[in-house]
Amino acid sequence: MRVVFMGTPDFAAISLRRLCREEGLQISVVTQPDKPQGRHMTLTPSAVKKAAIELGLPVYQPETLKNEAFLETLKELDPEIILVVAYGKILPPYILNYPKLGCINLHGSLLPLYRGAAPMQRMVIDGQKTIGVTTMYMGEGLDTGDMLEKWETPLFDDADFEWVHDTLAENGAELLVSTLHKAETGALCPIPQDDERATYAAKILKEDCLLHFEESARQVHNRIRGLSPIPLAFTMHRGKNLKIIKSAIVKEVGCAAHPGTVLACKNDGVYIACGAGILRIEMLRPEGKKAMPAADFARGRGVLEGEVLG
Numbered sequence: 001m002r003v004v005f006m007g008t009p010d011f012a013a014i015s016l017r018r019l020c021r022e023e024g025l026q027i028s029v030v031t032q033p034d035k036p037q038g039r040h041m042t043l044t045p046s047a048v049k050k051a052a053i054e055l056g057l058p059v060y061q062p063e064t065l066k067n068e069a070f071l072e073t074l075k076e077l078d079p080e081i082i083l084v085v086a087y088g089k090i091l092p093p094y095i096l097n098y099p100k101l102g103c104i105n106l107h108g109s110l111l112p113l114y115r116g117a118a119p120m121q122r123m124v125i126d127g128q129k130t131i132g133v134t135t136m137y138m139g140e141g142l143d144t145g146d147m148l149e150k151w152e153t154p155l156f157d158d159a160d161f162e163w164v165h166d167t168l169a170e171n172g173a174e175l176l177v178s179t180l181h182k183a184e185t186g187a188l189c190p191i192p193q194d195d196e197r198a199t200y201a202a203k204i205l206k207e208d209c210l211l212h213f214e215e216s217a218r219q220v221h222n223r224i225r226g227l228s229p230i231p232l233a234f235t236m237h238r239g240k241n242l243k244i245i246k247s248a249i250v251k252e253v254g255c256a257a258h259p260g261t262v263l264a265c266k267n268d269g270v271y272i273a274c275g276a277g278i279l280r281i282e283m284l285r286p287e288g289k290k291a292m293p294a295a296d297f298a299r300g301r302g303v304l305e306g307e308v309l310g
Contacts, residue, residue: 001184004079004099005048006030011169012085013047015106018173019083019180020055028077030070032088033061068094081183083176084138096138101183103138105145106176108168110134110152112198115143120164122201124155124226125208127218131155131164133172135179137190144198146190149182151175157249160225204231211235213260213310217249217277232285235260235309242309245283245291252277260310265298272309 003025005016019027029052034043045053052059062070071094081101084091086108096103109119111134123131132152139145151171155164182188204227211220211233224247227233232243250271257263257273264271269280285291286302297303 001025001081002077002079003027003180004030004074004077004082005085006082006087006091007048007085008032008046008088009086010047011108011165011172012087013051014169015083015085015173015176016048016051016057017055018177020057022177022180028058028060028079030060030062030087033063065089065092065095068092070095074098081180083180085172085176090142091138093140096140104148104176104179104183105136105138105143106172107134107136107143108172109201110150111136111143111147112193112195114199114201116201117203119201120168121161121204121226124159124161124164125223127222128155131168133168133175135175136193144193144195146192148188148190149175149179157221158225160228160246162229209233211244211310213272213279214275217252217274217279220274220279221247221249237303237307237309240287242287243285244281245285247282248280250278250280258308260308262303262305262307262309265295265303265305267295270294270298270303 001024005019005027007016008031016029019025029048031046031048034045036042037044049059060073074095079099081099082095082103084103084105091103107119109123110132114122130152132150134150135148137145137148153167179188209227209231211223213220224233224244228245232245234241234243253276255273255278259273259275261273262270263273263278269282272279272281281294283291284294284297286297
């Protein structure tokens with residue numbers, strides 16, 4: 001089967017590597033152009049491009065898909081199916097309508113919940129108890145196509161974005177393979193999404209990373225773990241950014257102290273008053289420094305009891 005795989009980040013690269021373990025697939029890869037990164041703005045290939053090169057697959061990096069710019073290449077590749085995982089650009093109709101078996105997308109949420117750019121982070125921030133992935137036929141709307149298959153799992157209180165990303169990437173790759181084989185045999189049963197239940201997961205912005213200790217300890221904890229290890233939630237302390245990597249809920253109700261007050265510095269972390277409850281900060285990264293246990297930061301007088309964060 002002639003397959004065009006379209007994807008860009010690590011999440012997609014895991015699916016690509018899994019597809020390459022299947023027999024009978026002739027895979028061509030489309031990913032976004034190399035982008036400048038780092039202090040020296042060095043042109044850097046995407047995770048999918050790196051994986052494709054390692055796997056010996058042909059790679060295409062169109063600057064644009066608009067105005068049928070990719071049509072001639074698409075005709076040369078002549079895919080029977082197009083698989084899309086976090087490609088990062090809207091696909092125009094001439095691509096969506098080309099393959100006879102359709103364009104199938106792997107999305108990192110249980111649709112119709114969390115359509116959009118940042119479903120995995122938003123699910124954790126919102127305190128969801130169940131997470132998962134969905135394969136769907138692609139349409140012209142944003143993650144609005146008919147659903148094909150789903151995989152789901154519980155989300156525990158100590159799971160962070162890294163765990164969610166890796167778990168959904170690995171199991172999403174297996175789901176994509178399953179959907180691919182069912183598409184080949186005509187065994188798929190598309191289910192329209194209920195638009196009235198749909199929610200949107202907007203891209204994570206800097207203001208989403210700022211902690212508000214007026215919120216409950218659980219809300220603050222969910223934001224911290226939903227943004228760890230990247231881009232990391234932060235608060236202000238002595239005029240500098242203090243990024244928080246790991247936390248734990250000590251108490252969910254009560255606490256008369258002003259939100260953000262450092263209640264205690266102990267061997268297991270720094271205890272912070274919240275609008276409701278108490279949070280323990282266990283790992284953090286001071287501005288301009290490496291990550292460290294919060295207890296070590298406190299021992300170095302980086303933070304003192306009675307100080308207020310935020």
